[in-house]
Amino acid sequence: MLPETWTILKLLKWTTAYFKSHQIEQPRAAAEILLAHTLSVGRVGLYVQYNRPLEPRELEVFKRFIQRRIQREPVAYIVGKREFWSMDLKMTSDVLIPRPETETLVETALTIVPAVPGPAPLRILDLGTGSGAIVLALASERTGHRFYAVDCSEKALAVAQDNARTYELDRVITFLQGNWFDPVREQGRYYDVIVSNPPYVSTHEFAVLPPEIVQYEPREALDGGSDGLETIRIIIREAPDCLVPGGWLLFEIGNDQWVAVEKLIARSGAYSDWAVIKDYGGHDRVVQARAIARKTE
Numbered sequence: 001m002l003p004e005t006w007t008i009l010k011l012l013k014w015t016t017a018y019f020k021s022h023q024i025e026q027p028r029a030a031a032e033i034l035l036a037h038t039l040s041v042g043r044v045g046l047y048v049q050y051n052r053p054l055e056p057r058e059l060e061v062f063k064r065f066i067q068r069r070i071q072r073e074p075v076a077y078i079v080g081k082r083e084f085w086s087m088d089l090k091m092t093s094d095v096l097i098p099r100p101e102t103e104t105l106v107e108t109a110l111t112i113v114p115a116v117p118g119p120a121p122l123r124i125l126d127l128g129t130g131s132g133a134i135v136l137a138l139a140s141e142r143t144g145h146r147f148y149a150v151d152c153s154e155k156a157l158a159v160a161q162d163n164a165r166t167y168e169l170d171r172v173i174t175f176l177q178g179n180w181f182d183p184v185r186e187q188g189r190y191y192d193v194i195v196s197n198p199p200y201v202s203t204h205e206f207a208v209l210p211p212e213i214v215q216y217e218p219r220e221a222l223d224g225g226s227d228g229l230e231t232i233r234i235i236i237r238e239a240p241d242c243l244v245p246g247g248w249l250l251f252e253i254g255n256d257q258w259v260a261v262e263k264l265i266a267r268s269g270a271y272s273d274w275a276v277i278k279d280y281g282g283h284d285r286v287v288q289a290r291a292i293a294r295k296t297e
Helices: 008-021 027-039 043-048 056-070 075-079 100-112 133-141 154-166 203-207 230-241 258-268
Strands: 081-084 087-090 123-127 146-151 173-177 191-196 243-252 271-278 284-291
Touching: 008 027, 008 043, 008 056, 027 043, 027 056, 027 075, 056 075, 075 081, 087 133, 087 154, 100 133, 100 191, 100 243, 100 271, 100 284, 123 133, 133 146, 133 154, 133 173, 133 191, 146 154, 154 173, 191 230, 230 243, 230 258, 230 284, 258 271, 258 284
Parallel strands: 123 146, 123 191, 146 173, 191 243
Antiparallel strands: 081 087, 243 284, 271 284
């Protein structure tokens, strides 16, 4: 398929055109990331030595990466990492690939969690932590508070723990395995902030998503049931039993779900001060709501 001698620049041009012909999104970026990973250099490093010819062994490795991408495997799984909040996080097919819009959830939480802990550090819970992207971002920015992360998948938790060790945050995050609130329910109203990027894609919508998602990413992290709100209902219903009075619930939603989600929050009677925050694309993205005191308290 390829001539015997290829320089970095020539190979980038060829690969970009090849990806375009196969309708691969962001073909140039994909070519650069895969080639940089092949050569163990940064993307900038490719252009510092753009006339350098690749060795046969390097070409063979890169060729395998191209074939995997043509099969629509996500770049993050091929190279085994994805950047989020300026951290290079380990990625496997056991975890959802973090999206840039999820940084809106982190930014919103940072406006609530003080930079300097008071006499009692806040307790922050991340539900469905996956790779640990959200809780790691928060723990890296808000040292001194206490962090907890729950996921039902043992393999996902292993990835999250690896990422925590990489950034020396494993001692400040407690990882718990279980389904949503199951591992923490007995603690009662213990947490000051609960954050989550739950599955919110409807089953019908999931079926027509790009093959990179449908064939490779964990369905349980994306499929939110017939209307996309199955897990969100659970979170809205059960979070007040785990939040201190005045504690905050923050979670991500689809860009057309706010009207339905607001009705669920209002009907629960368990929250005040709810609102939706838009992401940088101008879409409704993060819901925040404050737990009110129960009448029995």
